[in-house]
Amino acid sequence: MTISVPNSFRLGPDERGRFGAFGGRFVAETLMPLILDLERRYEATKSDPAFQAEFKGLLKHFVGRPSPLYRAERLTQHIREKAEAAGKPGGATIYFKREELNHTGAHKINNVLGQILLARRMGKTRILAEPGAGQHGVATATACARFGLECVVFMGAVDVERQKPNVYRMNMLGATVVPVRSGAATLKDAMNEAMRDWVANVEHTFYCIGTAAGPHPYPAMVRDFQCVIGKETKAQMMEMEGRRPDSLFACIGGGSNAIGLFHPFLDDPDVEIFGVEAAGHGLDKKHAASLTGGRPGVLHGNRTYLLMDEHGQIEEGHSISAGLDYPGIGPEHAWLKDSGRVTYLAATDDEALDAFQLCARLEGIIPALEPAHALARVCDVAQERPRDHLMVLNMSGRGDKDLAQVAAHLSGRSIDGMS
Numbered sequence: 001m002t003i004s005v006p007n008s009f010r011l012g013p014d015e016r017g018r019f020g021a022f023g024g025r026f027v028a029e030t031l032m033p034l035i036l037d038l039e040r041r042y043e044a045t046k047s048d049p050a051f052q053a054e055f056k057g058l059l060k061h062f063v064g065r066p067s068p069l070y071r072a073e074r075l076t077q078h079i080r081e082k083a084e085a086a087g088k089p090g091g092a093t094i095y096f097k098r099e100e101l102n103h104t105g106a107h108k109i110n111n112v113l114g115q116i117l118l119a120r121r122m123g124k125t126r127i128l129a130e131p132g133a134g135q136h137g138v139a140t141a142t143a144c145a146r147f148g149l150e151c152v153v154f155m156g157a158v159d160v161e162r163q164k165p166n167v168y169r170m171n172m173l174g175a176t177v178v179p180v181r182s183g184a185a186t187l188k189d190a191m192n193e194a195m196r197d198w199v200a201n202v203e204h205t206f207y208c209i210g211t212a213a214g215p216h217p218y219p220a221m222v223r224d225f226q227c228v229i230g231k232e233t234k235a236q237m238m239e240m241e242g243r244r245p246d247s248l249f250a251c252i253g254g255g256s257n258a259i260g261l262f263h264p265f266l267d268d269p270d271v272e273i274f275g276v277e278a279a280g281h282g283l284d285k286k287h288a289a290s291l292t293g294g295r296p297g298v299l300h301g302n303r304t305y306l307l308m309d310e311h312g313q314i315e316e317g318h319s320i321s322a323g324l325d326y327p328g329i330g331p332e333h334a335w336l337k338d339s340g341r342v343t344y345l346a347a348t349d350d351e352a353l354d355a356f357q358l359c360a361r362l363e364g365i366i367p368a369l370e371p372a373h374a375l376a377r378v379c380d381v382a383q384e385r386p387r388d389h390l391m392v393l394n395m396s397g398r399g400d401k402d403l404a405q406v407a408a409h410l411s412g413r414s415i416d417g418m419s
Contacts (some may be wrong), residue, residue: 009266009341012332017216017302019335025215027301034202039217041122046224051117058113059228062146063103065110067229069236069392070096074362076382083383092382092389095245097233097261100368100398107229107257107396108139108210114225116143119206126150126205130194132159132187132253132323134166135368135397136210141175151175154194156186159322165401184316187253187326191300211254212330215301219330226260233392234264241390247272247381250394251374252291252344253323255330257396266341274381275333276374278319279346288317288325289346291337299327304334320349320409321369323397351376353409356399368397369406 012019017039025035045051059065072094080091099107112129119127127149131137137153144151153170157179160167170177183189198207212222237245248265250258252275265271280287287293290305297306299314307315307327317327336342347355355375360366367375371394378393385391399406 009336009339010263012335013216013220017220019219019332020338021296022304022331022334023216023219023302025301026298026303027215028199030199031202035215042118042217042221045118045121051121055114055117059110063109063113064101065228066232066236067101068098069233069240070098071240072096072363075359078358078362079379079382080387086383088383090383090385091387092247092385092391093387094378094382095237095390095392096365096395097229097392099229099257099394099396100365104135104139104142105398105400106135106139106368107226107260107394108136109142110228110260111210111222111225111256112136112139112143112208115206115208115221116140116147116149119149119208120147122206124204124206126152126201128152128154128194128197128205128207129210130154130187130190131166131210132156132190132325134159134163134170134401135323137175137177138166138169138173140208140210141170141173144175145173152197153177154180154190154197156184156190157181158185159187159190162405163322163401164404186316186322188314188317195300210256211326212256212259212332213254213300213302213304213328219302219332222256223259223263223332226256227263229257229260229394230262230264233261237390237392243390244268244271245390245392246270247274247385247389247391248394249274249276249374249378249391251275251324251370251396252277252329252333253288253326253370254328255333257394259330259332261392261394262336262342273342274377275342275344276377277344277346278317278321278324278373279348280318280320282348283346286318287346288319288327290317290327290329291333291344292346294327296334302331304331305329305337320352320405321373323368323370324373345377347373347376353406355379356406365395366399366403367395368399369402371396
């Protein structure tokens with residue numbers, strides 16, 4: 001499938017921090033000098049050979065990169081058998097980009113290390129973070145422990161409860177975890193509190209945003225640090241198969257793991273790209289699929305697709321996955337949706353649970369609930385593609401953090417209800 005590509009999807013954002021109609025800097029006046037300084041320092045730092053050498057050295061020796069590209073043989077065979085039973089000739093070959101094998105158990109550490117190195121160069125001694133599922137908080141606490149920095153993590157009280165293993169890890173690493181009880185007490189509310197703290201403590205505090213959202217330059221900066229995922233995938237697939245993949249899949253919350261995989265391939269028109277949002281209880285019920293069921297608006301410093309009511313008030317997102325229940329999306333994903341370059345699908349809580357079990361039983365890999373959403377759609381789309389079609393799923397996190405929650409959900413339904 002060949003997609004018409006404009007001059008380059010990899011040129012954005014523009015000088016105003018916009019990806020087409022999305023992005024920008026919608027922040028309090030007191031934050032503008034800090035945001036502009038951050039942009040200047042990042043632009044100067046990212047091309048500094050010493051910075052890049054330190055960053056790459058940490059990715060190799062501290063994170064354990066490159067993460068493997070793994071051929072999922074049993075899952076591939078399972079899908080081919082299902083396709084054959086349905087009278088379809090398909091059954092794509094499926095690979096996992098195994099970000100769950102990174103130190104701390106997810107892709108988040110890639111971005112965090114880049115931002116922490118920048119914060120140190122800016123003389124900041126106190127780091128803020130706002131995780132949903134907690135993996136960003138764990139990664140930030142880990143990097144702060146590594147460099148001797150104070151770490152404060154704002155986390156929705158609901159997420160604190162459903163992600164207790166990660167809260168314990170953050171405490172063990174020396175971070176101060178602040179439960180946020182306002183609003184729905186989830187990721188959106190944690191981000192609100194982190195931004196309030198940042199405004200009040202701008203001189204010595206650095207806000208380490210965990211996803212490809214927020215005011216410019218954060219969406220582009222987070223993307224740049226996460227692009228190691230797609231760059232490695234491109235090189236590894238050439239080594240293993242002698243060509244590039246035919247399609248890419250990743251889950252979408254704010255979208256950092258996805259844009260990290262997608263961005264190095266955006267100007268390859270023969271590569272299909274799919275992002276998978278959280279459909280929650282269903283797109284006609286409670287969900288967190290802002291691209292599928294939302295409309296453009298402004299939240300957390302940028303213009304993007306949001307879940308809003310008819311009065312423009314932000315609605316609460318829902319997902320079984322704490323990392324996907326954000327009611328918005330990174331602005332680059334909003335632009336890629338409107339341009340048609342990326343196709344955005346959705347998977348329900350139940351579909352993610354089924355994929356979670358399927359992956360564990362067939363591949364011996366327990367995925368996080370976040371990439372389990374993408375895996376649910378991989379199982380469908382792969383049946384429609386020929387067997388020589390090479391498909392890569394970003395396995396963005398491991399499922400240790402979700403086991404208690406999954407067990408609680410499955411206790412009321414058949415454990416054999418696999419898709």
